[in-house]
Every structure is written in structure tokens, then in C-alpha cells.
Amino acid sequence: xxxxxxxxxxxxxxxxxxxxxxxxxxxxxxxxxxxxxxxxxxxxxxxxxxxxxxxxxxxxxxxxxxxxxxxxxxxxxxxxxxxxxxxxxxxxxxxxxxxxxxxxxxxxxxxxxxxxxxxxxxxxxxxxxxxxxxxxxxxxxxxxxxxxxxxxxxxxxxxxxxxxxxxxxxxxxxxxxxxxxxxxxxxxxxxxxxxxxxxxxxxxxxxxxxxxxxxxxxxxxxxxxxxxxxxxxxxxxxxxxxxxxxxxxxxxxxxxxxxxxxxxxxxxxxxxxxxxxxxxxxxxxxxxxxxxxxxxxxxxxxxxxxxxxxxxxxx
Amino acid sequence: xxxxxxxxxxxxxxxxxxxxxxxxxxxxxxxxxxxxxxxxxxxxxxxxxxxxxxxxxxxxxxxxxxxxxxxxxxxxxxxxxxxxxxxxxxxxxxxxxxxxxxxxxxxxxxxxxxxxxxxxxxxxxxxxxxxxxxxxxxxxxxxxxxxxxxxxxxxxxxxxxxxxxxxxxxxxxxxxxxxxxxxxxxxxxxxxxxxxxxxxxxxxxxxxxxxxxxxxxxxxxxxxxxxxxxxxxxxxxxxxxxxxxxxxxxxxxxxxxxxxxxxxxxxxxxxxxxxxxxxxxxxxxxxxxxxxxxxxxxxxxxxxxxxxxxxxxxx
Numbered sequence: 001x002x003x004x005x006x007x008x009x010x011x012x013x014x015x016x017x018x019x020x021x022x023x024x025x026x027x028x029x030x031x032x033x034x035x036x037x038x039x040x041x042x043x044x045x046x047x048x049x050x051x052x053x054x055x056x057x058x059x060x061x062x063x064x065x066x067x068x069x070x071x072x073x074x075x076x077x078x079x080x081x082x083x084x085x086x087x088x089x090x091x092x093x094x095x096x097x098x099x100x101x102x103x104x105x106x107x108x109x110x111x112x113x114x115x116x117x118x119x120x121x122x123x124x125x126x127x128x129x130x131x132x133x134x135x136x137x138x139x140x141x142x143x144x145x146x147x148x149x150x151x152x153x154x155x156x157x158x159x160x161x162x163x164x165x166x167x168x169x170x171x172x173x174x175x176x177x178x179x180x181x182x183x184x185x186x187x188x189x190x191x192x193x194x195x196x197x198x199x200x201x202x203x204x205x206x207x208x209x210x211x212x213x214x215x216x217x218x219x220x221x222x223x224x225x226x227x228x229x230x231x232x233x234x235x236x237x238x239x240x241x242x243x244x245x246x247x248x249x250x251x252x253x254x255x256x257x258x259x260x261x262x263x264x265x266x267x268x269x270x271x272x273x274x275x276x277x278x279x280x281x282x283x284x285x286x287x288x289x290x291x292x293x294x295x296x297x298x299x300x301x302x303x304x305x306x307x308x309x310x311x312x313x314x315x
Numbered sequence: 316x317x318x319x320x321x322x323x324x325x326x327x328x329x330x331x332x333x334x335x336x337x338x339x340x341x342x343x344x345x346x347x348x349x350x351x352x353x354x355x356x357x358x359x360x361x362x363x364x365x366x367x368x369x370x371x372x373x374x375x376x377x378x379x380x381x382x383x384x385x386x387x388x389x390x391x392x393x394x395x396x397x398x399x400x401x402x403x404x405x406x407x408x409x410x411x412x413x414x415x416x417x418x419x420x421x422x423x424x425x426x427x428x429x430x431x432x433x434x435x436x437x438x439x440x441x442x443x444x445x446x447x448x449x450x451x452x453x454x455x456x457x458x459x460x461x462x463x464x465x466x467x468x469x470x471x472x473x474x475x476x477x478x479x480x481x482x483x484x485x486x487x488x489x490x491x492x493x494x495x496x497x498x499x500x501x502x503x504x505x506x507x508x509x510x511x512x513x514x515x516x517x518x519x520x521x522x523x524x525x526x527x528x529x530x531x532x533x534x535x536x537x538x539x540x541x542x543x544x545x546x547x548x549x550x551x552x553x554x555x556x557x558x559x560x561x562x563x564x565x566x567x568x569x570x571x572x573x574x575x576x577x578x579x580x581x582x583x584x585x586x587x588x589x590x591x592x593x594x595x596x597x598x599x600x601x602x603x604x605x606x607x608x609x610x611x612x613x614x615x616x617x618x619x620x621x622x623x624x625x626x627x628x629x630x
Contacts, residue, residue, distance in 0.1 A: 120532060149536070153486075153493060180496075181499040218463035
């Protein structure tokens with residue numbers, strides 16, 4: 001299969017692994033890229049020097065194209081940008097910030113830029129900034145989310161209508177069936193986070209992975225809406241947040257409770273009570289930690305199988 | 316096309332119009348059924364005698380099968396049940412309550428029963444009660460929603476895995492593309508609310524319809540979570556609710572603000588400031604009020620067109 005996304009990114013399948021904080025270093029990215037998807041190194045939880053090490057390690061182990069995810073809200077983003085340029089990273093996925101800031105600068109260095117959006121309005125803005133593709137992420141996604149709380153099913157058609165560049169669907173996708181659903185709605189690729197967070201090559205703490213695998217319905221909640229809405233797996237910390245929120249706590253109170261380093265504490269160090277555990281609603285579909293290559297193959301095969309079923313739907 | 320849903324319901328297309336309060340009387344139901352879908356009379360906003368009148372008017376104008384939606388939380392539900400039995404209604408869609416209460420009783424009278432669920436756990440329970448199909452409704456739907464806030468994209472695969480009976484997708488569906496996405500996820504039919512609320516035959520107040528047509532991203536919010544979560548179109552009343560909620564208002568305070576008759580006031584009487592305006596997130600995809608027959612035809616044609624595109628996706 002060839003489409004605008006595989007051509008843009010140079011991968012075999014239009015399956016992109018999300019660049020998640022604390023989960024996606026070079027090992028996961030290389031495993032996904034080797035399997036035909038696009039591996040992504042998540043810079044959001046890396047110091048500039050660590051990011052450089054991961055890019056160089058990736059290159060030692062894998063010759064295929066990859067991307068770096070740069071959340072634009074982090075304080076070290078300028079150093080990150082400098083490094084992806086110096087290291088000639090082929091693709092940058094920017095998120096959580098203004099695409100006007102770095103898109104042109106990166107592209108002038110030969111880097112392709114895709115931007116993550118949570119609304120058609122932001123998609124239009126990103127397209128105006130010249131990004132090569134947008135990633136439309138619905139509210140079922142783990143981690144930070146848009147204030148409109150638009151679901152992937154509602155978001156995709158509107159974004160596909162709003163922009164001419166290809167659209168990659170994110171949020172709630174962990175299977176070939178969901179990938180086909182996204183394509184029916186107009187997407188030309190998918191970005192998958194939660195499922196790859198549980199992959200064997202993910203750097204998430206084993207206890208965090210185990211907790212994801214035991215998630216059930218209602219196990220994630222959109223929390224901290226007075227700060228930036230973030231989808232969290234339920235634990236003691238999330239319950240404390242929700243109790244404060246139910247009492248009408250201010251942004252300041254919530255920021256004080258959140259403090260610093262909660263995501264690292266939970267997702268990387270495995271403190272399941274006090275850590276901030278970012279994961280998507282689709283977590284409860286995931287029952288087993290598998291090698292990333294197997295995940296890519298299973299998604300792609302199920303995508304083809306579902307397309308075949310659709311062919312017969314009104315035959 | 317024939318599948319388990321068209322066979323169960325006796326309709327041409329597996330497209331079910333949602334039985335919405337204040338919008339779906341006999342005119343809308345008859346228009347949808349005449350066009351090949353399944354029309355539904357919404358009993359939730361009708362007195363028992365008015366429900367009987369609507370059933371009888373439907374029968375005067377349309378010979379095709381139809382359904383009555385019975386929200387089980389209403390105080391007059393026992394009288395409603397008596398009337399649907401006396402009037403030999405072919406199908407009942409029960410919602411917002413325990414399917415153990417009336418499913419067997421209705422079925423003993425030859426009535427087919429489908430139940431609306433917001434989780435796989437509730438789907439399993441409904442199947443155990445013997446319902447002929449479940450309607451899996453994601454959090455993007457208008458009106459009352461489940462506490463887990465599961466989106467249609469995440470909900471459908473889990474429900475389809477949980478039960479053997481056919482599954483109808485609801486929430487976020489207002490196009491043939493979305494219908495195909497639902498089928499890719501395992502659904503065999505769709506239930507469509509917001510779009511039909513704006514149909515020319517809908518009994519929604521013209522000003523409410525106009526407000527739906529002008530909705531934009533973020534125009535609906537899941538509100539009143541401390542009572543029963545309900546998706547509302549933003550207006551003065553919704554803003555009052557959200558302000559109280561942000562301050563940590565109790566369920567009692569919210570119930571006092573809500574009072575009685577707000578949905579009628581907004582949706583039927585057209586008081587757009589003080590009324591409770593229930594509508595789905597997909598509202599912003601709807602731009603024009605059309606005859607219901609045209610909506611059914613457009614959805615079905617787009618469904619077939621999208622299936623054709625999928626055929627070529629990896630050709």
C-alpha cells in the first residue's frame with residue numbers, strides 16, 4: 001500500500017507510533033520502524049543531551065526513517081530544535097504549542113513537519129503554517145487533550161474537510177479495525193500510543209505496563225481540566241485530583257498537588273500510587289505486552305482483513 | 316443489503332432514528348420508516364395518552380415497522396409499557412434503566428426489545444436479560460450518557476466482543492462515513508439522533524434546530540455529572556451549570572438549578588437561554604435542515620460510496 005503518508009514518511013505502512021513521554025526511546029522507535037511503521041522518539045521527557053543520545057543510538061540500530069516528537073510547551077524546546085537539525089532527523093512531530101514557531105525553520109533544514117491538533121480550527125492554522133500533515137487527536141487519547149473534548153469519530157471528518165494535507169488519526173486506535181474506521185472517516189494514517197506504551201521495547205516501567213493491561217471500562221478519566229486537560233489512568237493521585245476538582249479546587253491548588261516530576265514517578269519509576277499515569281481510553285482493549293513488530297503486523301493484517309469484510313458488506 | 320438488524324426490524328437499511336425527547340413524534344418516525352430506516356417514537360417526553368395518539372397517528376400514515384423508545388427512569392413507564400403492549404408496537408428500545416424490569420414481559424407479548432448501553436458490562440447484562448440487540452452509545456451522544464465517558468470508537472469493539480446479539484452503534488454518527496466506521500468496528504446498524512433532530516419532520520422548535528445548525532467545535536459539553544451526565548449545547552443555562560460545577564456545587568444545588576421542565580422549555584418551546592438543549596457533539600457537522608427521507612438516502616449512499624473507496628484502499 002502506498003498513499004500520501006507512506007510517501008511522505010518513507011515507511012511501509014501508514015502506522016505511526018506516538019512519541020510518548022517516558023515510553024518511547026530509540027528501542028521502541030527502532031522496533032516500530034524496522035517492522036514497517038514509523039518509529040518516534042519522544043523528546044518530551046528527555047534532556048537535550050539524552051535526546052541526542054537516543055537519536056544516535058537509533059541510527060546505530062536502524063537505517064529506516066523515524067521522527068522525533070517535540071512538545072512545544074517544554075522549556076528546553078529551543079535546544080531540542082537545535083539537536084534535531086544538527087542530527088538531521090528526517091521528520092518532526094510537533095505538539096502542544098504554536099506551529100508557527102518552528103515549522104518553517106525546521107523545513108528550511110530539510111525536515112518534514114507534522115503537527116498534532118485537537119480541533120479543525122487548529123488543523124487549519126497548522127496547514128497555514130505549512131506542515132506536511134496533521135495528526136488529529138481525539139479526546140480518548142492518553143495524556144494532554146484539547147479543551148473542546150472532541151472525540152476521534154467526530155473530529156476526523158471535520159479536520160479532513162478543513163485541510164488539504166493528509167490527516168493522521170490519533171486517539172482510541174489500537175487495532176486494525178479502528179485503523180479502518182479512521183480511514184473510512186478520511187484519515188490516511190494512524191498514530192498509536194497506548195498500545196505501543198505496552199510494547200516490550202517501551203521504556204515504561206513494567207509495573208505501569210501491567211497496570212495498563214489490567215485497565216477496565218472507566219479506568220481513565222480526563223483530569224486537571226483547569227490546568228491542561230490530561231487523560232490519566234485511575235490511581236491514588238488521580239483520585240486526589242478528582243476529589244479536589246469535585247470540591248471546586250482552583251488551578252493553583254491543583255498545580256500545587258501536581259507538583260513536578262509526577263509523570264516520571266509513575267510511568268518510568270513505577271510508583272503507581274503517587275505517579276501521573278498518562279494513558280488512552282483504549283487501554284482496556286490491551287491484554288498482553290508484545291514485541292512492537294508483532295503489534296505492527298497484527299494491526300496491518302487486521303486492517304486488511306477488515307477491508308475485505310467491508311467489501312462483502314453489500315455484496 | 317440484509318443483515319441481522321434489517322431482518323430483526325424489518326427495515327430496508329440498518330439505520331435507526333433515535334427516539335429523542337421533544338423531537339421524535341409520529342411525523343419524524345413515519346418519514347424515516349417510509350424512507351427505509353426504522354422510525355422511533357420517543358416516549359420520554361410524552362404522557363401515556365399522547366404516546367397512544369402518536370402510535371395511532373403513525374399507523375394511519377405508515378404501514379412499515381417502527382419502534383417506541385422507553386426511557387425506564389420516567390415515572391410513567393408502567394403506563395407506557397401497558398400502551399405499547401395494547402397498541403402492539405413491534406419494537407421497543409429501552410434505555411436509562413434496568414433491562415431486567417420489562418424485557419421478558421414485552422417479549423412475551425411478541426414485542427422485540429433492544430436496550431441502549433454505555434458500557435460492555437451493561438451490554439452483557441442486557442444480553443443476559445434476553446434483548447434481541449444492544450445499542451452501544453458513546454459519550455459523544457446528546458442527552459444522557461454513561462459515567463465511564465467511553466467514546467463510540469472505544470466502546471464498540473468491546474461491546475461487540477462482549478455479546479452475541481447484534482450491536483447498533485450510536486453517538487457521533489451523522490454520515491455514511493461514520494456508519495461505515497461503525498461497521499468496521501463490528502456494528503451491524505447505526506442509531507442516529509442529532510441529525511434527525513434537525514430534520515424537517517422533527518418536532519424540535521425551529522429556533523432549537525437553527526441553534527444546532529450553527530454549532531461549532533466545543534459547542535457541546537458533558538454537564539451535570541454529579542446528577543446524570545448529559546451532553547448539552549452551550550447556552551446561558553449550560554454556562555450557569557458549568558460555573559456552579561467549577562465552584563464545586565453539590566448535586567442538590569445543581570438539581571435545584573435544573574428544576575423541572577427545562578428540556579421542554581428549550582427543545583420544544585424554543586427558549587434558547589433558559590432551556591436544556593440536549594444534542595450530540597456531531598451537531599457541528601450538520602449545516603442544513605432536510606427532509607428525513609433525504610437524510611436516510613444520503614447516509615445510505617455515502618455508506619456505499621465509502622465502502623467502494625475502502626475496496627480500493629490497497630488495490
